[in-house]
Amino acid sequence: MTLFAPEVTSIPIFGNTQGLKASQIRQLERLCRRSLPPERLITQEFARHLTALTHETGRQVGVLVDRRGDVTHVMVGDARGIEMPDWGRIRAGRGRLRGFRCILSHVGDEPLTRDNVTDLAALRLDAMVAIGTDADGLPANAYVAALRPENRDGSGIEHLDPAPPARIDFDFRDWIRAREEELARQDQTRSVGDGERAILVSVTTGRKPLDLESQLAELRELARSAGVDVVDMVTQHRPALDRKFLMGSGRLQDLVIRAFQFDVDLVIFDQNLTATQARNLSERLELRVIDRTQLILDIFAQHARTRDGKLQVELAQHKYLLPRLAQRSDVALSRLAGGIGGRGPGETKLEVDRRRVRDRVARLERELRKLRGQRESRRKRRSRREVPTLSIVGYTNAGKSTLLRALTKTDVHVADKMFATLDPTSRRLRFPKEREVVITDTVGFIRDLPPDLVSAFRATLEELDDADLLLHVVDAASEDYERRIEAVREVLREIGLGDTPELLVFNQIDRLPDNVGETIAARHDGVAISAVTRAGLAELIARAETLLFEEGGPGARTLGLAGQRH
Ligand SMILES: Nc1nc2c(ncn2[C@@H]2O[C@H](COP(=O)(O)OP(=O)(O)OP(=O)(O)O)[C@@H](O)[C@H]2O)c(=O)[nH]1
Ligand SMILES: [Mg+2]
Known part of the structure; x- marks a missing residue:
């Protein structure tokens, strides 16, 4: 009835x-x-x-x-x-x-x-x-x-x-x-410009992290590089992360209110979110929610110039989003997929089902393999000519591209943005004694580099496999430069370059009081330079030349200078 x-x-x-x-x-x-x-x-x-x-x-x-x-x-x-x-x-x-x-x-x-x-x-x-x-x-x-x-x-x-x-x-x-x-x-x-407004959130657990401030400053820097205006920051320290929302419910309620108050477009978490957390948060906040990995992916998407770079970024974006497509919730999904300024892989593309995304991933991987083959033969040709290779590596925004520009006097893209360079650039450089080397500039590193990105950029980073010497550029004026050196070394180890000879180059000493840069450099057996004022460049070249062509360096071998070894 x-x-x-x-x-x-x-x-x-x-x-x-x-x-x-x-x-x-x-x-x-x-x-x-x-x-x-x-x-x-x-x-x-x-x-x-x-x-x-x-x-x-x-x-x-x-x-x-x-x-x-x-x-x-x-x-x-x-x-x-x-x-x-x-x-x-x-x-x-x-x-x-x-x-x-x-x-x-x-x-x-x-x-x-x-x-x-x-x-x-x-x-x-x-x-x-x-x-x-x-x-x-x-x-x-x-x-x-x-x-x-x-x-x-x-x-x-x-x-x-x-x-x-x-x-x-x-x-x-x-x-x-x-x-x-x-x-x-x-x-x-509201400030003019097309910048979207964001609140940054960091939730930490365990022992209170000592570097919370610098970690947040870095997230802010990343946001700025992506063209986002940071209007507020919310931090929470709790015994354990919440499985559903990462943060506790009280703090989450504050966040909801602040998001309205500051009229933000998105919320960026410093910690990586699980698919469930991302969806729950975006439903509760009625806003787009992204994590640090997605933010970095977004910067990459904005800065990729070459075909190779673009394909790699798209691949990484798809790989990152694929598990998040698993339990789709339409509203939340389109928010997750949006990226900044809608520059993610795009809502429409992501609304196709998972199989189509997987097909696309397979196609991208195929294409990248092909490009990689071409690059490899190019590299082989180069190494047959036996020109030593110097690779510039370092934390993002340390001044790597500025250094390449200063050394080769060519026009290389430099910007006060994180991950300004994505695609490797190689230039020829003539050392004083008419010895030629190839010098390459690559994508910068960052701490806790998302694994999706490491694997996506493996191809680009392969360029580094040929390096006879790594010029590890450090922004000496950065407060946590020592931690950054470690972060870079960790990525180098991860990609199998832990044993390549390295010369620490302490850059930006013009931003430090007199002699401070030199003292730091001496402590780490590096060179102190300013890629902008060109201070220290002569010493850098001399040191690199010694490491490459003498002391049993590759140049010594290939150029028949082995006899000069002491
Ligand atoms: N004052 C000063 N600024 C520098 C120096 N070297 C680089 N910069 C500035 O630092 C910023 C970053 O320089 P880039 O050369 O783009 O840094 P990068 O390491 O290539 O950065 P990514 O490609 O983003 O990883 C730019 O604004 C440069 O002008 C320096 O020696 N002194
Ligand atoms: Mg650069």
Whole structure:
């Protein structure tokens, strides 16, 4: 026997109606047809319908109301909470607010909960109204919160004084208009340019990391290199990472509110996110969420110039996203796939099924193999001519390309951006004694280089296999240069170059007080230079020449100078 008429059951009620009586369900359904006068945020009568139901069922009852005053959604929760409908399907209004308010009744005369406030911010509601239910099932106080732009006290949330619904009689239309104007004014004062705005998040565990600051500074640098404006940073230290959200729920709620306040386009995590975490976070934040690996991939995508480079980046992007396609959730997925400024592999491409992505991966791999073959024969030709090779390696943004430019006086792309160089460049360089060498500049390294990137760039990095000497460029003015040296050496070991002779080149000494660079260099048996002022270049060339052509270097062998060895 069916209890309800079919046309009645087709009215959507969000939440679990199990355990409710048929008459109570009918009352819930009736809420759908109710409305408020457009000039009122809430009325006593409207509130009474909600509290009566809460009183009867012992559960929270809520509605979404649009700007015309019509109820568009009805929700039922439990005694303590209520869930909002799947927002992905509700069309957003044009302004910064969505044009809906949520009105719900609490069991007892309870103020707004943290969850209520989070929903307000995450869903960009016009207002969140909680009505307390008194012992007789009548409305007690109405607790109202609304969003406002970033303000001095930093809360971003305005709470009205609690008052019975009947006393909340200001003109809602004027009120909401003023609020939207205020938000629009804030938008106008946003920094110009096409930069997207982001909040950076770092969640750490275990012993408090000593280098949290430099790690965050680096993430900020990466974001800047990707053309993103960093407007806020959120950090949390906790005993263990949360499996579902990485961070704890309290901090996550803060993040939701701050994301609204600063009107950000995306949130960037310093830690790598699992597919599940990325999806959960992006659903909760209603925003695009990416991690450091994706950010780096994005910079790579922006900076790749050659065919080889572009194919490698695309391959790495697909490989990174493939596992994330496994349990697709449409809304979250398109957010995950977006990349910065939509420069990821692209939503449309990723909406094709996994098999097609895998096909593409196979094709990219085939093509890259072919290019690699060509490169290999080019390299073989070169080594047959037995010209020693010097390879410039080092942390990203250390000044590798600037050094190549200074040494060869050619025009090489230099930029104050991380990963400005992606594609290897080779130049010929004549040493003072008319000895010729090939010098190559490559992609920079970074700590915790994502494995997807290492494997994708294996081909480019193969260029380094021929190196007779590595010029390991270090930005001597960077505070954690020692840790960076280690990070570079670790990548070198990973790609099998741990044993290639290395000369540490401490660059950018012009940014340090006199003699500081020289002292650092002496301590590490390196050379101190400034690729910009050209200080120390002569010494660098002399040292490289000695290492290559004397002391049993490759030049000594091939040029028949072995006899000069001591
Ligand atoms: N003051 C000063 N700035 C330098 C020096 N060498 C490089 N720079 C600056 O540092 C920034 C990075 O230089 P690049 O040569 O592009 O660095 P890179 O190591 O090739 O960087 P990626 O290719 O991004 O890994 C640029 O803004 C350079 O002008 C130097 O000796 N002194
Ligand atoms: Mg470079």
